[in-house]
Amino acid sequence: MLLRHTPDAIVEREALTVQPAKTCQPVGAMYASLGIYRCLPHSHGSQGCCAYHRSSLTRHYKEPVMAATSSFTEGASVFGGQANLLEAISNIFNLYNPDVLAIHTTCLSETIGDDVAQIIAKAREEGRVPEGKYIIRASTPSYIGSHVIGFANMVKSIVEGFSEPGKKMDHINILPGFVEPSDMEELKRMVKMMGLDSVLFPDTSGVLNSPQNGHYEMYPKGGTTVESLKTTGFAKATLALGPIASGPAAKLLDTKCGVQYELLKLPIGIRATDMFVETLKRLGGVIDDELEVERGKAIDAITDMQQYFYQKKVALVGDPDQLVALTEFLTDLGFSVRHVITGTPGKKFISRVKEAAGTDAINVRESSDYFYLHQLIKNEKVDLIMGNTYAKYMARDMDIPLIRIGFPIYDRIGHQYFPTVGYKGALRLVEKMLNALMDYQDRYAPEEQFELVM
Amino acid sequence: MAQTNSGFLKARTLQIFEKGIDSFEMKCDKASAAGSVSQRACTFCGARVVLYPIADALHLVHGAIGCAAYTWDIRGSLSSGPQLHRSSFCTDLREKEVIYGGEEKLKNALFTLIGKYSPKAAFVYSTCIAGIIGDDVEAVCKAVAKKTGIPVIPVQSEGFKGTKKDGYRAACDALMHLVGTCDSDKVPLSINILGDFNIAGEIWAIKKYFEKMGLKVIATLTGDSRVEQIKRAHTAQLNIVQCAGSMQYLAKEMKVKFGIPYINVSFFGIDDTAKALYATADFFNVKSVLENTSTLITNEIKKISPFLEDYRKICQGKKAALYVGGAFKAISLIKALRILGIQTILAGTQTGGKEDYEALKALCDDGTILVDDSNPIELSKFIIDKKADLFIGGVKERPLAYKLGIAFCDHNHERKTGLAGFEGMINFAREVSLSMNSPVWKFAPRKGADLYD
Numbered sequence: 091m092l093l094r095h096t097p098d099a100i101v102e103r104e105a106l107t108v109q110p111a112k113t114c115q116p117v118g119a120m121y122a123s124l125g126i127y128r129c130l131p132h133s134h135g136s137q138g139c140c141a142y143h144r145s146s147l148t149r150h151y152k153e154p155v156m157a158a159t160s161s162f163t164e165g166a167s168v169f170g171g172q173a174n175l176l177e178a179i180s181n182i183f184n185l186y187n188p189d190v191l192a193i194h195t196t197c198l199s200e201t202i203g204d205d206v207a208q209i210i211a212k213a214r215e216e217g218r219v220p221e222g223k224y225i226i227r228a229s230t231p232s233y234i235g236s237h238v239i240g241f242a243n244m245v246k247s248i249v250e251g252f253s254e255p256g257k258k259m260d261h262i263n264i265l266p267g268f269v270e271p272s273d274m275e276e277l278k279r280m281v282k283m284m285g286l287d288s289v290l291f292p293d294t295s296g297v298l299n300s301p302q303n304g305h306y307e308m309y310p311k312g313g314t315t316v317e318s319l320k321t322t323g324f325a326k327a328t329l330a331l332g333p334i335a336s337g338p339a340a341k342l343l344d345t346k347c348g349v350q351y352e353l354l355k356l357p358i359g360i361r362a363t364d365m366f367v368e369t370l371k372r373l374g375g376v377i378d379d380e381l382e383v384e385r386g387k388a389i390d391a392i393t394d395m396q397q398y399f400y401q402k403k404v405a406l407v408g409d410p411d412q413l414v415a416l417t418e419f420l421t422d423l424g425f426s427v428r429h430v431i432t433g434t435p436g437k438k439f440i441s442r443v444k445e446a447a448g449t450d451a452i453n454v455r456e457s458s459d460y461f462y463l464h465q466l467i468k469n470e471k472v473d474l475i476m477g478n479t480y481a482k483y484m485a486r487d488m489d490i491p492l493i494r495i496g497f498p499i500y501d502r503i504g505h506q507y508f509p510t511v512g513y514k515g516a517l518r519l520v521e522k523m524l525n526a527l528m529d530y531q532d533r534y535a536p537e538e539q540f541e542l543v544m
Numbered sequence: 545m546a547q548t549n550s551g552f553l554k555a556r557t558l559q560i561f562e563k564g565i566d567s568f569e570m571k572c573d574k575a576s577a578a579g580s581v582s583q584r585a586c587t588f589c590g591a592r593v594v595l596y597p598i599a600d601a602l603h604l605v606h607g608a609i610g611c612a613a614y615t616w617d618i619r620g621s622l623s624s625g626p627q628l629h630r631s632s633f634c635t636d637l638r639e640k641e642v643i644y645g646g647e648e649k650l651k652n653a654l655f656t657l658i659g660k661y662s663p664k665a666a667f668v669y670s671t672c673i674a675g676i677i678g679d680d681v682e683a684v685c686k687a688v689a690k691k692t693g694i695p696v697i698p699v700q701s702e703g704f705k706g707t708k709k710d711g712y713r714a715a716c717d718a719l720m721h722l723v724g725t726c727d728s729d730k731v732p733l734s735i736n737i738l739g740d741f742n743i744a745g746e747i748w749a750i751k752k753y754f755e756k757m758g759l760k761v762i763a764t765l766t767g768d769s770r771v772e773q774i775k776r777a778h779t780a781q782l783n784i785v786q787c788a789g790s791m792q793y794l795a796k797e798m799k800v801k802f803g804i805p806y807i808n809v810s811f812f813g814i815d816d817t818a819k820a821l822y823a824t825a826d827f828f829n830v831k832s833v834l835e836n837t838s839t840l841i842t843n844e845i846k847k848i849s850p851f852l853e854d855y856r857k858i859c860q861g862k863k864a865a866l867y868v869g870g871a872f873k874a875i876s877l878i879k880a881l882r883i884l885g886i887q888t889i890l891a892g893t894q895t896g897g898k899e900d901y902e903a904l905k906a907l908c909d910d911g912t913i914l915v916d917d918s919n920p921i922e923l924s925k926f927i928i929d930k931k932a933d934l935f936i937g938g939v940k941e942r943p944l945a946y947k948l949g950i951a952f953c954d955h956n957h958e959r960k961t962g963l964a965g966f967e968g969m970i971n972f973a974r975e976v977s978l979s980m981n982s983p984v985w986k987f988a989p990r991k992g993a994d995l996y997d
Contacts, residue, residue, distance in 0.1 A: 095660065097660075104649075105635065105650075105653040105656060106633060106634065106635055106649075106657065107612070107632075107633075107634045107636040108631065108634075109616070109631060110609050110613045110616070110634060110636070112613070113609060113614065114608050114609050114611075114613070116610070117610070132579070135703075135704075136672055136703035136704045137576060137582060137585060137586050137703075138587070138611075138703045139586070139610070139703070141583070141940075142610065142614035142615075143614075144940055145614070145939050145940055146614055148939055149618075151943075152942075152943050152946075153943050154940070154944045155940075156920065157581065158579050158580060158581050159576075159578075159581075159582065160578050160579070161576045161577070161578050162703075162704045163706070164705055166704065167672070167675075167676060173578075175578070177579060178579030181577055181578060181579035181580060182579040185580075186581065196672070197637075197642075197671075197673040198672040198673065198676060198703070198704060201642055231608075231639075231642075232608035232609065232610050232673070233637050233638050233639055233642050233673060234638070234639055236609070300947075302946065302988050303947075304947075304949045304988065304989030305948070306920065306921075306924035306944055306947050308920070308921060433609075
């Protein structure tokens with residue numbers, strides 16, 4: 091019913107997006123900012139932007155999400171947002187007392203040409219920024235890129251704001267990419283397990299999956315501390331996970347502070363996790379028995395159940411870094427990845443996915459939308475869809491099992507608590523895939539073929 | 545205000561009031577202080593939520609992708625027929641259009657969509673960026689309407705123009721483009737229902753009451769509505785305005801243009817629902833309608849009373865905090881909570897007006913805090929200080945309540961059961977008492993207490 095209007099015939103559209111597979115930069119910037127300890131994100135634009143981003147993150151995480159806004163009015167849009175931002179800076183430090191204020195722009199403030207750097211300088215001159223407090227800023231126009239690019243821009247701004255060149259120390263930087271708090275937690279655990287010191291940033295674990303304790307904490311215990319961020323320029327190397335979300339910050343750390351970087355896929359799946367672990371080993375990490383066992387368990391589950399994956403067709407929709415890694419993982423499991431769609435613009439995505447799938451005979455598109463994916467699936471049906479909550483319409487329409495992964499997930503929990511990265515994450519994904527496929531089989535199997543043992 | 549003001553922004557002193565202690569006139573209707581963590585939204589948001597439920601219209605967001613993405617099917621405004629309103633259409637403006645203008649793209653998008661979906665009308669929402677680059681949305685709409693033969697209506701909802709309230713007005717302006725655009729005569733004993741958006745099917749319950757009273761409902765604005773209904777709305781004899789904040793402006797316009805009188809009502813709680821139905825019946829002053837109304841109300845109350853008695857036993861003596869969009873809802877909620885024996889210790893709104901706060905002051909008990917345009921820090925402080933057992937609010941307030949270890953009831957977009965009318969009162973009582981009495985609170989530290997207190 092909902093999607094009955096989607097025709098099978100694909101016509102190229104230039105002028106519009108139908109059922110978007112992306113959202114705008116500022117929400118990604120806000121998410122990244124929340125990964126700094128005692129940081130308040132600030133949206134330099136109309137009130138609605140900030141309210142929408144907070145609501146969106148709240149729906150996804152079921153957590154309170156704090157952010158301030160410049161509360162633009164018609165006057166501000168005509169005369170510039172300087173007065174609003176200056177007042178905001180004073181109010182924020184007086185009232186909310188964050189250690190870091192992370193300002194991102196919106197389409198409105200970008201287009202009227204507010205010079206945020208100059209406004210911050212003026213705020214400092216006028217004594218609006220108390221001693222020992224930090225302000226960082228990212229330019230995040232909503233009409234360029236997507237939420238992933240907004241995230242990448244804010245992570246880069248963290249480097250701009252905190253990293254200084256200096257004598258190299260023994261730790262490494264980990265840029266986790268636009269992943270869940272549970273994933274960041276898991277990455278830290280693995281690095282620690284291998285005996286390495288690291289600074290992972292941003293780190294939303296403990297912020298957007300904080301415990302219930304009877305208190306409201308404006309600044310929960312998680313997040314990368316300023317103290318740690320200040321050492322990022324002294325690291326011996328940076329491990330950047332996901333080229334789109336983490337690449338820009340890694341490159342800046344290199345040019346600004348001379349910290350060399352390794353650009354890796356997100357460690358989703360066995361092969362990408364192996365690569366992550368091997369890179370850590372090269373940087374001095376030790377692979378201990380426990381990690382070997384974790385890997386072995388994941389492989390055990392995969393080999394036990396491989397018959398259920400083989401040649402099953404799958405469609406993927408979401409963000410570029412996740413999709414490339416997922417394509418590789420699913421292909422390694424024996425799936426046939428048929429359609430891969432992202433809303434985020436970027437031509438390189440296409441070659442990356444094709445490489446991960448090991449074939450050119452696959453439908454890949456960037457700057458695309460759910461409407462297009464729906465048409466692709468109508469033309470070539472799949473056995474499984476993996477995507478965010480918005481994929482549920484077509485999953486229902488076409489009666490195809492859906493695994494929720496990515497952002498946003500408004501209708502299930504789990505993503506904030508259980509990782510999809512690393513060997514543990516691979517095992518969890520395998521379990522999810524099996525459950526989805528087997529539940530489907532159980533529901534539709536004719537009585538005589540309804541199996542007890544699977 | 546003496547005890548609770550410390551730590552709050554000076555500029556907000558006149559927006560926080562404690563009954564029995566303070567005596568000033570509350571400041572409201574003012575823009576949020578820059579830098580505050582406000583729970584408020586923008587003009588676009590207001591316009592979008594009001595027009596969104598028109599199910600057979602095309603809703604095209606002219607702007608950057610975010611405005612479309614965040615308003616894609618997030619409001620549970622149910623339709624009994626078409627579901628077109630639940631799709632997300634956006635011109636997805638990019639850098640190129642920001643420089644060269646987006647009118648051409650808008651025109652193409654409209655032609656494509658109208659060709660594909662054959663909607664009965666199209667609404668084009670202007671966002672911040674469309675306003676700033678100076679696209680002449682009105683001219684494009686006019687040109688497309690001429691070619692396609694359907695109403696193509698610009699909604700002047702640039703986010704920076706103000707708060708949600710200004711968006712309601714922009715939506716009402718857009719609706720006035722439709723109302724009265726077909727030839728029909730006045731229908732005897734007929735009404736429109738304004739300001740109900742059919743969240744969780746509420747308009748279906750309300751409509752049933754009026755039909756039982758012997759009245760004909762011409763248009764529901766905008767819950768489960770169709771373009772044709774709205775065009776014919778001028779044939780009704782009375783407008784019943786449920787959410788005054790969003791729709792009173794439309795009622796006023798319709799009064800001026802079509803001479804249709806209106807009454808402000810609320811369908812939350814038994815008292816207010818009964819009052820609304822009686823007021824409507826009184827307006828028509830027809831014997832059969834008056835009789836039907838009194839029979840209906842007596843029967844409905846008889847039906848729900850025993851249940852309410854049971855819930856009252858469970859809820860008696862509890863304390864509630866509420867933070868909602870408009871003041872009309874706050875007033876109804878306080879009354880509904882009283883029926884359950886629950887005292888309101890905090891009542892806040894995003895967009896309440898001066899008279900609203902005076903009405904709230906009159907209604908509340910001593911010690912109740914009233915707050916305009918609040919934020920999580922204030923809200924959580926009041927909840928703990930005043931020892932609330934229950935918080936009623938919207939999406940951003942829910943996790944706040946749970947972190948504090950208290951019960952929650954969504955009275956906004958995300959409510960899943962209808963809370964309006966007589967059945968709604970039972971649903972409300974059930975939801976509130978279930979949440980307050982859930983066994984999970986046994987494990988959860990509550991109200992700012994330390995874990996092992």
